[in-house]
Amino acid sequence: MLGLGTHKMRGKRLIAAVAVLVTIGAGTGVAAAAGVVTLPYSGDGNTINGCYSPGGQLKLVTAKHTTCPSGMTPIHWNVTGPQGPAGTNGTNGNTVLSGTTVPASTLGAVGDFYLDTSSPETLYGPKTSTGWPSTGTGLVGPQGPPGVAGITYPAVSSVTISAHAYAEEISVCPPGDYAISGYWHGSPGFQVFVSTALGATYPNEWSFEFKNTSATSMPVSYGVVCAQVG
Numbered sequence: 001m002l003g004l005g006t007h008k009m010r011g012k013r014l015i016a017a018v019a020v021l022v023t024i025g026a027g028t029g030v031a032a033a034a035g036v037v038t039l040p041y042s043g044d045g046n047t048i049n050g051c052y053s054p055g056g057q058l059k060l061v062t063a064k065h066t067t068c069p070s071g072m073t074p075i076h077w078n079v080t081g082p083q084g085p086a087g088t089n090g091t092n093g094n095t096v097l098s099g100t101t102v103p104a105s106t107l108g109a110v111g112d113f114y115l116d117t118s119s120p121e122t123l124y125g126p127k128t129s130t131g132w133p134s135t136g137t138g139l140v141g142p143q144g145p146p147g148v149a150g151i152t153y154p155a156v157s158s159v160t161i162s163a164h165a166y167a168e169e170i171s172v173c174p175p176g177d178y179a180i181s182g183y184w185h186g187s188p189g190f191q192v193f194v195s196t197a198l199g200a201t202y203p204n205e206w207s208f209e210f211k212n213t214s215a216t217s218m219p220v221s222y223g224v225v226c227a228q229v230g
Contacts, residue, residue, distance in 0.1 A: 049076045094126070103132045146229050152177065156223040161190075161212040171224035173204035178229060182206040184222040189214030 049061040051068035052075050059072065068074050094111040097103065103114035103124050113125030114132065122136035154173060161167045173179050182195045194209035206224040 046079050047076050048079065049074070051075065102136075103127075105131050108132075150228045151180075152226045152228060154224060154226060156221050158219055158221040159210075160217050160219045161210055162217050163212060163215050165212055167210045167212075167220075169208045169210065169222055170198075171206045171208070171222060173206075173224055173226035175204065176229065177226040178203050179206040179224050180227045181225040182208060182222065183225070184208060184210075184220060186210070186220035187214070187218050189218055190220050 051059045051061065051072035053072045057072075059069070061068070092109070094113070095108065096113045096115060097108050098115040098117055099107075100116065100118045102116060108114060108127050110127055110129055112127045113123060114127070114136075116122040116124065116136065120138050120140040122138050124132050124136040152174070154171065157169065157171060159167060159169055171179070171182060179197050184190075184192060184195070189212060191211045191213055192208060193211060194207060196207055197203070198205045198207055204226070208222050210220055210222075212218050212220075
């Protein structure tokens with residue numbers, strides 16, 4: 001009999017707990033559709049208002065029922081809690097310093113870099129516990145080769161080649177310039193077997209080898225593209 005009474009008492013407690021949960025669920029006014037959740041009735045969007053009875057029953061205030069029923073006490077709580085304490089300061093990061101002379105021994109902290117902006121620009125670092133490196137890394141490389149100052153097109157040359165004959169022609173750039181390409185124009189009866197620079201020995205000359213495949217003499221025009229080296 002004692003065991004049965006205990007079982008019945010536990011059953012009553014379980015039913016009461018379920019009833020409280022059902023009451024809370026029915027009064028929340030929370031919409032959970034497609035992952036969207038809205039707060040119960042709240043004036044500021046953060047505070048949840050509700051009511052509780054001496055027996056422990058909880059009821060949330062909604063837009064339709066904005067006051068607590070008789071016998072229940074108002075209660076509220078926040079979705080967002082109070083501001084937490086400030087965290088500790090982080091470790092200082094490294095710095096790139098600059099000036100127009102070599103870095104002074106008292107300047108900067110361990111791990112810093114220093115840019116000497118005088119000519120030539122030089123980078124020092126990182127600084128160690130013993131100080132700055134005695135020499136830095138230059139940021140200006142060696143002088144490069146002369147660049148191309150411009151492109152010129154000397155006068156076009158032309159020649160008449162006999163029927164079924166070959167001809168070798170050369171276009172020449174001004175002294176000191178470099179031949180970088182060649183071009184030609186002739187009738188459909190012409191073929192060009194070679195169109196090339198003559199190399200280091202004659203850097204300003206471009207060579208052509210033509211063949212006239214037609215049964216009559218034909219003219220052909222040709223030229224060279226030159227690069228001026230400054």
